[in-house]
Amino acid sequence: MTDFLEVRNLTMRFGGLTAVDALSFKVDHGTIHGLIGPNGAGKTTTFNMISGFYTPTEGQILLRGEDISGLKMHEVARRGVVRTFQHSTLFAELTVLENALVGTHMPFRPNIFAAILGWDKEDRRGAEARAREALDFFGLSHLIEERAGDLSHGHQRALGMAVAYASHPDVILLDEPFTGMNPEETKHMMGLMRRLKEDGITILLVEHDMQAIMGLCDRITCMSFGKFLAEGGPQEIRNHPAVIEAYLGGARHVA
Amino acid sequence: MRNLSILLVGLAALIALPHALSFSQQEILVFLVINVLLVTSYRLLTLTGEWSLGHVVIMGVGAYASALYTKELGIYVPVSMILGAVTAALLAVLLSFPLFRMKGFYFLIGSFAAGEIIRLIWKRFREPFGGVRGISGIDPMPDFSIGIYQFDFFEPVSYYYFAGAIVIASLWVLWRIEKSPVGLTFHAVHWQDKLAQASGVNLRAYRTLAFAIASGFAGLAGALQGHYVGTVNPNSFDIEVMVFVLTWAIVGGTQTFYGPILGCIVLTVLNEIVLREMGLEQARPLIYGAIMILSILFLPNGLESLVQKATRRKPVAKPEEKAAT
Ligand SMILES: Nc1ncnc2c1ncn2[C@@H]1O[C@H](COP(=O)(O)OP(=O)(O)OP(=O)(O)O)[C@@H](O)[C@H]1O
Ligand SMILES: [Mg+2]
Numbered sequence: 001m002t003d004f005l006e007v008r009n010l011t012m013r014f015g016g017l018t019a020v021d022a023l024s025f026k027v028d029h030g031t032i033h034g035l036i037g038p039n040g041a042g043k044t045t046t047f048n049m050i051s052g053f054y055t056p057t058e059g060q061i062l063l064r065g066e067d068i069s070g071l072k073m074h075e076v077a078r079r080g081v082v083r084t085f086q087h088s089t090l091f092a093e094l095t096v097l098e099n100a101l102v103g104t105h106m107p108f109r110p111n112i113f114a115a116i117l118g119w120d121k122e123d124r125r126g127a128e129a130r131a132r133e134a135l136d137f138f139g140l141s142h143l144i145e146e147r148a149g150d151l152s153h154g155h156q157r158a159l160g161m162a163v164a165y166a167s168h169p170d171v172i173l174l175d176e177p178f179t180g181m182n183p184e185e186t187k188h189m190m191g192l193m194r195r196l197k198e199d200g201i202t203i204l205l206v207e208h209d210m211q212a213i214m215g216l217c218d219r220i221t222c223m224s225f226g227k228f229l230a231e232g233g234p235q236e237i238r239n240h241p242a243v244i245e246a247y248l249g250g251a252r253h254v255a
Numbered sequence: 256m257r258n259l260s261i262l263l264v265g266l267a268a269l270i271a272l273p274h275a276l277s278f279s280q281q282e283i284l285v286f287l288v289i290n291v292l293l294v295t296s297y298r299l300l301t302l303t304g305e306w307s308l309g310h311v312v313i314m315g316v317g318a319y320a321s322a323l324y325t326k327e328l329g330i331y332v333p334v335s336m337i338l339g340a341v342t343a344a345l346l347a348v349l350l351s352f353p354l355f356r357m358k359g360f361y362f363l364i365g366s367f368a369a370g371e372i373i374r375l376i377w378k379r380f381r382e383p384f385g386g387v388r389g390i391s392g393i394d395p396m397p398d399f400s401i402g403i404y405q406f407d408f409f410e411p412v413s414y415y416y417f418a419g420a421i422v423i424a425s426l427w428v429l430w431r432i433e434k435s436p437v438g439l440t441f442h443a444v445h446w447q448d449k450l451a452q453a454s455g456v457n458l459r460a461y462r463t464l465a466f467a468i469a470s471g472f473a474g475l476a477g478a479l480q481g482h483y484v485g486t487v488n489p490n491s492f493d494i495e496v497m498v499f500v501l502t503w504a505i506v507g508g509t510q511t512f513y514g515p516i517l518g519c520i521v522l523t524v525l526n527e528i529v530l531r532e533m534g535l536e537q538a539r540p541l542i543y544g545a546i547m548i549l550s551i552l553f554l555p556n557g558l559e560s561l562v563q564k565a566t567r568r569k570p571v572a573k574p575e576e577k578a579a580t
Contacts, residue, residue: 082454092446102440112468
């Protein structure tokens with residue numbers, strides 16, 4: 001297994017602020033990899049760079065050896081790296097099914113001429129089947145006709161993941177998927193993530209819920225103030241002095 | 256079955272309609288049909304969330320182009336109309352390079368500036384655009400017969416049937432696009448461009464696609480108008496006309512396909528029948544402005560919201576955003 005997704009020396013500066021500072025880590029194929037750190041550590045910024053939303057100030061992102069840093073977000077998505085957003089970002093005005101249908105954009109690329117002439121029935125059927133499958137997987141089948149904006153927080157998070165999943169991704173970047181979910185829902189969602197992993201999808205996960213992180217992740221990278229702090233399995237990270245210190249508020253000394 | 260009979264009755268009514276009208280009203284009807292296409296094409300652009308102030312100028316591009324193709328190259332009128340539409344669409348693709356660096360308000364202003372530049376070019380270059388006076392003596396649509404009906408294009412009724420058929424076909428295409436996955440992607444680009452892009456949607460390409468299609472059909476409307484009137488000049492496509500289009504769209508509402516059409520028809524009837532009868536024609540821009548403000552205040556979701564209330568049991572609450580821009 002060669003390096004699947006690798007982040008090398010990644011740096012992001014906003015004016016004088018260095019949000020991410022020479023961060024490097026590797027994600028193995030088919031694993032669940034956690035990215036943790038205190039508030040403002042730069043986790044979302046890292047996601048934004050990997051997914052192409054920001055162009056890194058410095059450094060590289062290598063996907064199967066190809067440098068994808070600086071590509072546009074849809075170009076990164078087309079290489080199989082799909083993300084969700086920290087705050088439930090959905091097509092609030094569209095229905096749940098329509099949201100998922102947008103998620104099928106890549107496997108079922110719309111063609112305007114076929115659409116006008118009605119020659120895309122197969123594709124439309126395929127897209128709808130895939131959308132329903134994704135919604136079913138995340139337990140949203142009964143809400144198909146609802147407006148996405150009217151859903152509960154937990155369901156909105158699940159829909160965000162369903163939209164990402166509908167595109168048959170290789171890698172999903174999940175930014176705090178468990179916020180807004182009760183313990184029951186969180187547990188259920190963890191089960192679904194394990195199933196995604198069994199399907200061969202690689203998951204990069206940002207989350208503050210330590211129980212979820214420790215229970216799910218194969219490896220965990222911890223960062224603080226934009227810098228790499230520690231990496232290891234859940235056991236190592238849990239007992240890592242630097243990590244404990246960062247979380248107990250002594251982060252300033254560590255950085 | 257029921258839908259089909261409604262369709263047939265509607266079609267029969269549209270065919271019978273001009274025969275109940277006076278000659279001058281028949282002429283207005285021709286413009287109305289053309290304007291329905293103009294405002295519906297405008298709506299397609301608004302699906303992606305962009306409101307342009309250059310749409311009427313783009314219509315003019317279609318009119319000028321089609322007029323010149325017949326005049327200078329002797330191309331058969333119906334063919335040159337299609338070429339005029341294609342020209343407008345291609346120009347939109349070119350304009351998209353500077354314009355789609357901007358969004359929202361800046362796009363609005365940018366599109367206005369682009370339109371004014373095009374109008375300046377028409378005014379400045381007498382060859383081939385005819386300068387301020389524009390082009391006159393544009394070839395009319397040649398008469399032809401389809402067996403049961405003899406098209407004589409000096410008659411507004413004939414032109415109404417001809418333009419009506421083209422507009423219905425165009426509306427059908429626009430409708431199919433909107434209800435297709437392409438249309439869904441336009442909505443996605445509008446409501447949440449970040450998530451659309453994360454789903455693999457090429458924003459730039461889809462914005463350009465909507466702009467090009469909308470412009471193409473606007474150009475077709477322009478060509479239909481040019482060959483009917485026989486002249487085109489820079490002033491028939493100025494900002495005042497654009498304000499009318501905006502008013503139709505806003506008063507009608509842009510959430511539904513029929514909203515802008517409704518706005519166009521209602522305001523045209525109001526304008527041509529009521530205002531003309533009352534001799535208030537001169538005050539048209541003023542009255543349109545007042546109607547626009549009143550409708551934003553008291554009917555923010557447009558005339559279409561009244562129709563929705565009347566025809567649907569389930570309330571649909573879709574906030575009409577951006578209407579004010
Ligand atoms: N677009 C931006 N412009 C300026 N500063 C930014 C921008 N985005 C993030 N930052 C800053 O960069 C730092 C890292 O932010 P980031 O959102 O990546 O943290 P995070 O680890 O995701 O935090 P949280 O756990 O609260 O979500 C913060 O100090 C933040 O204020
Ligand atoms: Mg964050």
